[in-house]
């Protein structure tokens with residue numbers, strides 16, 4: 123039997139229900155800006171060992187909650203677990219980002235990719251989810267997540283991070299059928315992965331489309347949004363008698379918030395390049411909005427941080443449906459105390 127939630131502000135805000143204040147959590151809230159994270163990471167030896175050891179993944183998930191008054195926990199893992207389970211050989215080179223030993227380059231590479239069974243090759247993620255859910259003991263809801271098919275495909279084809287996306291865009295314009303086959307297989311993998319996370323205890327889901335914003339409007343619809351739609355349609359939307367809200371986040375996707383809302387998701391992540399008042403108009407208040415403080419504001423003084431928190435709250439304005447967050451992940455070199463200032467400012471300034 124799972125514990126009843128002591129703090130369900132996050133789930134209520136995503137359902138656009140009235141809340142006593144605006145809930146807050148932060149993308150990458152567990153990570154390198156926290157000295158206690160760096161310690162556990164060192165103990166684990168490498169990042170994938172940290173992700174695949176449920177007790178350690180649980181420990182780092184809870185670290186930011188022990189320090190700050192956050193209203194949600196996010197599973198400590200990575201979006202690249204799915205391509206790794208498809209056989210691409212994920213590794214992290216020191217000082218560099220993720221790399222794949224076996225990137226996808228040809229039609230034959232796409233055809234041989236398996237759709238991973240989440241209870242088999244991704245079992246370690248499900249074990250982390252159930253461990254975290256047990257240790258949270260009802261404190262706050264647990265967010266599960268995955269990358270969008272387009273964003274995962276960029277890493278799978280480029281073989282790691284990229285600046286110009288030449289290989290994935292090369293495939294888009296020279297062999298779109300193979301890219302569609304890859305995106306469809308990835309979408310099917312994401313659906314079973316996220317549904318397994320819900321069965322293991324995730325209470326809300328977020329899909330990170332970090333690289334959708336590098337596409338033209340036409341290509342965004344065809345190569346990114348279409349596959350996020352497939353995912354929204356395939357997800358379990360209820361668990362334990364409660365709705366499991368789904369949030370889509372396309373970085374730099376402000377111009378597409380209306381068509382993203384059309385997917386039937388519950389919330390949209392918004393980065394700082396879009397004003398929340400404009401985002402509400404564009405989506406017709408059909409979905410909740412999550413965001414959107416510029417992460418660099420945390421380099422400012424406590425006064426500057428409070429001022430910008432107020433501006434974000436004011437830009438959303440009155441009415442339910444706002445989850446406070448940064449517009450993208452917290453930077454590595456931010457002073458953790460500044461995040462504390464931000465969280466306390468949101469609690470204080472949004473109390474109704």
Ligand code: 1CP
Pocket residue numbers: 148149150151152153154163169196197198199200201202219220267282283284330332451
């Ligand atoms: O300790 C380290 O050196 C690893 C740094 C790190 C961390 C802390 C990576 C490698 N991944 C993570 C955790 C992570 N990644 C979480 C944990 C939960 C949280 O606290 O938020 C989440 C949700 C992600 C998701 C993720 N990974 C995204 C989507 C969100 C985003 O930030 O845009 C992406 C694009 C990745 C890929 C990835 N993994 C790691 C790095 C450094 C990158 C970016 C690579 C690049 O494109 O440059």
